[in-house]
Amino acid sequence: xxxxxxxRFSMPEIIRKKRDGEKLNHEEIRYFVKALTRGExxxxxxxxxxxxxxxxxxxxxxxxxxxxxxxxSGKVLEWPEKWRGLLVDKHSTGGVGDKVSLPLAPALAxxxxxxxxxxxxxxxxxxGTLDKLESIPGFSVSQSPEQMKMILEKVGCCIVEQSQExxxxxxxxxxxxxxxxTVDSLPLSTGSILGKKxxxxxxxxxxxxxxxxxxxxxxxxxxxxxxxxxxxVGTQLGINTIAxxxxxxxxxxxxxxNSLEVLExxxxxxxxxxxxxxxxxxxxxxxxxxxxxxxxxxxxxxxHIAGALDHGSALGAFQGMLQAQGVAPxxxxxxxxxxxxxxxxxxxxxxxxxxxxxxxxxxxxxILALPIAxxxxxxxxxxxxxxxxxxxxxxxELLVSVGQRVRKGTPWIRIHYEIxxxxxxxxxxxxxxxxxxxxxxxxxxxxxxxxxxPSKP
Ligand code: URA
Numbered sequence: 001x002x003x004x005x006x007x008r009f010s011m012p013e014i015i016r017k018k019r020d021g022e023k024l025n026h027e028e029i030r031y032f033v034k035a036l037t038r039g040e041x042x043x044x045x046x047x048x049x050x051x052x053x054x055x056x057x058x059x060x061x062x063x064x065x066x067x068x069x070x071x072x073s074g075k076v077l078e079w080p081e082k083w084r085g086l087l088v089d090k091h092s093t094g095g096v097g098d099k100v101s102l103p104l105a106p107a108l109a110x111x112x113x114x115x116x117x118x119x120x121x122x123x124x125x126x127x128g129t130l131d132k133l134e135s136i137p138g139f140s141v142s143q144s145p146e147q148m149k150m151i152l153e154k155v156g157c158c159i160v161e162q163s164q165e166x167x168x169x170x171x172x173x174x175x176x177x178x179x180x181x182t183v184d185s186l187p188l189s190t191g192s193i194l195g196k197k198x199x200x201x202x203x204x205x206x207x208x209x210x211x212x213x214x215x216x217x218x219x220x221x222x223x224x225x226x227x228x229x230x231x232x233v234g235t236q237l238g239i240n241t242i243a244x245x246x247x248x249x250x251x252x253x254x255x256x257x258n259s260l261e262v263l264e265x266x267x268x269x270x271x272x273x274x275x276x277x278x279x280x281x282x283x284x285x286x287x288x289x290x291x292x293x294x295x296x297x298x299x300x301x302x303x304h305i306a307g308a309l310d311h312g313s314a315l316g317a318f319q320g321m322l323q324a325q326g327v328a329p330x331x332x333x334x335x336x337x338x339x340x341x342x343x344x345x346x347x348x349x350x351x352x353x354x355x356x357x358x359x360x361x362x363x364x365x366x367i368l369a370l371p372i373a374x375x376x377x378x379x380x381x382x383x384x385x386x387x388x389x390x391x392x393x394x395x396x397e398l399l400v401s402v403g404q405r406v407r408k409g410t411p412w413i414r415i416h417y418e419i420x421x422x423x424x425x426x427x428x429x430x431x432x433x434x435x436x437x438x439x440x441x442x443x444x445x446x447x448x449x450x451x452x453x454p455s456k457p
Contacts, residue, residue: 005416007031008189009027009031011016011031011041011045011049012050012325013029014028014032014132015045015048015052018049018052018053018056019048019052019055020036020056021056023059023061023062024058025310026065026337029062029065029066029069030065030069030219032049032069033066033069033070033073033126033163033169033294034069034073035148035368036169036172036173037072037073037168037169037172038388039153041418043176044317045125046172046173046429047176047180047181049096049205050173050176050180050182050185050188051180051181051182051341053182053185053187054181054182054185055190057185057186057187058186058187060200060229060232060233061197062187062220063186063187063190063191063229063233063311064233064236064237065370066187066188066191067097067190067191067194067195067198067233067237068198068237069109069169069191070167070169070170070173070191070192070195071167071195071196071199071237073167073168073169073170073195073201074163074164074165074166074167074168074199075145075158075165075166075199076198076199076201077116077145077148077149077199077200077201078201078408079110079133079149079152079167079201080149080153081204083114083152084203085203085292085293086112086114086203086292087113087114087115087116087201087202087203087204087292088108088112088113088114088115088203088204088205088206088288088291088292089115089116089117089118089197089200089202089205089206089207089262089315090104090117090200090205090206090207090208090284090288090457091193091197091205091207091208092207092208092210092215092228093207093209093210093216093217093223094123094124094126094210094214094215094217095126095210095214095248095251095252095369096125096126096214096227096251096252096256096369096370096372096373097127097251097252097253097254097255097256097261097262097369098126098208098210098248098252098370099127099129099132099252099253099261099262099264099265099268099277100208100252100277100280100281100284101117101129101131101159102132102159102261102262102265102268102269102318103118103128103265103268103269103277103281103309103318104281104284105117105157105158105159105287105316105321106155106156106157106269106316106317106318106320106347107269107285107305107308107314107317108156108159108285108288108289108305109155109280109307109314109317109321110154110156110308110313110314110316110317111289111294111308112294113156113157113288113289113292113294114152114156114157115152115156115157115158115182116148116152116157116158116200116202117129117157117158117159117160118160118161118162118166118196118199118200118201119141119160119161120157120161120162122381122382122383123376124164124382125214125260125370125374125382126216126373127256127257127261127373127381127382129159130159130161130256132180132259132261132262132392133159133262134258134392135258135262135347135348135392135393136262136322136327136331136335136346136347137257137327137328137331137346138326138327138328138331139322139325139326139327140325140326141160141325142160142161142163143158143160143161143162143168143325144163144165145165145166148160148215150324151321151324151325154320154324155317155320155321155324156317156320157317158321158323158324158325159321159325160325161212163352166196166199167195167196167199169195169280170191170192170195170196171182171282172193173188173191173192175386177192178386179232179265182317184216184259185228186225186226187229188227189226189229190226190230190233191335193230194230194233194234194237194239197234197239198237198239200424202239203239203240203291203292204239204240204241204242204288204291204435205234205239205240205241205242205294206241206242206243206244206284206287206288206291207227207230207241207242207243207244208244208246208248208280208284209223209226209227209243209244209245209246210212210223210245210246210248211223211245211246211247211248211369211449212247212248212249213248213249213370214248214249214251214368214369214370214373215248215370220245223245224245224265224452227243227245227452228250228452230243230325230434231243231452231453231454232454235454238292240292241454242287242291242451242452242453242454243452244283244284244287244448244450244451244452245448245449245450246280246447246448246449247447247449247453248369249368249369250366250367250368250369250402251367251369251372251398252274252276252277252280252399252447253273253274253277253289254274254278254377254398254399254401255395255396256369256372256373256396256398257348257376257381257392257394257395257416258381258390258392258393258394258395259348259392259393259395260295260395260396260397260416261395262335262347263340263343263344263346263347264277265319266318266335266336266343268281268309269309269315269318269336270312270315271309271310271311276310276447278306279446279448280447280448281309282302282305282306282309283298283448285301285304285305286299286300286301286302286303286304286305287451288296288301288303288350289301289302289305303369306330313418318336318338319332319333319335319336319337322335322336324455331346334346335347336383347393348392348393349393349396349416350391350393350395350416350417350418351417351418352416352417352418352421352422353414353415353416354415354417354422355399355411355414355415356411356413356415356427356431357408357409357410357411357412358364358400358406358408358409358412358434358436359408360408360436361406361407361408361429361436361438362405362406362434362436362437362438362439362441363403363404363405363406363436363438363439363441363442364400364401364402364403364404364405364406364412364434364436364439365402365435365436365437365439366402366434366435367398367402367433367435368433368434368435369433371429371430371431371432371433372396372413372430372433374429375396375415375422375426375429375430376395376396376415377400377427378392378420378426379391379394379415379420379422380394380417380418380419380420381394381395391418393416393418393455394416394417394418395412395415395416396414396415396416397413397414397416398412398413398433399412399413399414400412402444403441403442403443403444403446405441406436411418412434413433413434415430
């Protein structure tokens with residue numbers, strides 16, 4: 001049945017057109033998104049439309065229109081005139097140990113930007129920023145547009161979930177894409193990712209595109225296609241958009257798992273912590289400061305972000321954000337200014353910590369992110385169904401680094417778990433993640449590979 005009998009559009013006809021590989025016009029795409037948002041379509045029709053788009057694709061013009069219509073399916077956030085040119089955000093294609101948003105948003109706020117970050121939850125084997133933040137008692141990811149504005153005025157950054165008010169079309173489509181094998185569609189991904197960014201009414205966006213065995217995109221070529229579509233559509237919709245490609249074979253940093261990643265983010269916010277995490281935070285932040293014209297070069301932007309981490313202003317903004325999003329002042333204080341022990345008291349620690357030791361001598365060539373993520377997922381750190389409760393304390397600490405020489409019997413990973421317990425199969429899988437080679441120790445290269453900017457019209 002067609003949703004609106006008086007409409008000059010027919011959903012079955014729109015599905016047929018796309019099924020047969022024809023181009024949809026603006027009105028047809030608008031009709032689809034509006035009918036979807038109003039709840040007028042049957043799940044079967046939405047699923048058929050998603051699969052038709054997945055199989056036949058959309059050209060750049062259709063993709064642009066889909067993104068515009070997704071963005072305006074709800075409220076487009078409005079900001080005071082005095083913030084013009086200051087609104088920035090980052091999107092990551094997802095990785096293991098990817099906690100970049102936690103230090104990046106407050107570091108940018110400390111450098112004078114406004115960061116209205118709408119983040120997601122764990123997807124597949126990768127973690128989600130909202131889950132990490134929810135390991136902090138009291139932190140509320142649910143904030144109305146009015147509350148977001150107040151937090152940006154006071155602190156400069158907020159990290160929130162998508163709501164009924166913001167891009168509702170994406171909320172419906174994303175849940176259905178997950179169960180209809182249509183997640184890996186270029187136009188649908190572009191509409192989904194950029195729909196939310198356009199609704200944030202941004203000046204500049206940096207895309208953190210991960211490539212490698214622990215990422216959704218294994219090769220530079222496949223990641224490049226998505227990045228080109230996002231940079232092109234983002235730019236046409238008035239957002240200064242740049243993609244930064246980085247390696248995701250080994251986890252980012254030394255800690256994986258929701259509450260453990262909060263601990264490592266705090267170290268980064270104190271100017272300490274793993275070098276690869278700091279590299280990504282300063283590069284992505286520096287790029288954004290340059291994109292919105294606050295510094296004359298990316299390298300100066302990078303230095304500004306590094307300064308915000310080293311001198312405590314980023315940590316101060318993080319503490320402000322925690323309190324503005326519901327964390328009690330004494331809890332925020334213990335987290336941001338306490339010892340690791342005090343931080344763990346706030347975040348909670350899993351009942352069991354078990355160390356695995358190396359099974360031979362050699363130099364650590366790689367620590368594969370995917371098997372570690374899969375074991376943690378099985379131990380309850382990730383979801384198999386939407387809305388499922390996860391154990392935020394489950395995680396892993398890497399006790400060795402890539403390039404380091406180790407002897408047989410050296411503890412190399414500490415797993416934090418409760419129920420279910422770590423099994424022998426899990427232990428074997430984890431041992432397979434540590435790749436030792438008989439070579440000289442080495443200093444690992446940079447994570448960032450290259451940058452993609454919009455081509456000149
Ligand atoms: N994140 C999103 O929000 N949408 C996608 O399609 C993929 C990742």
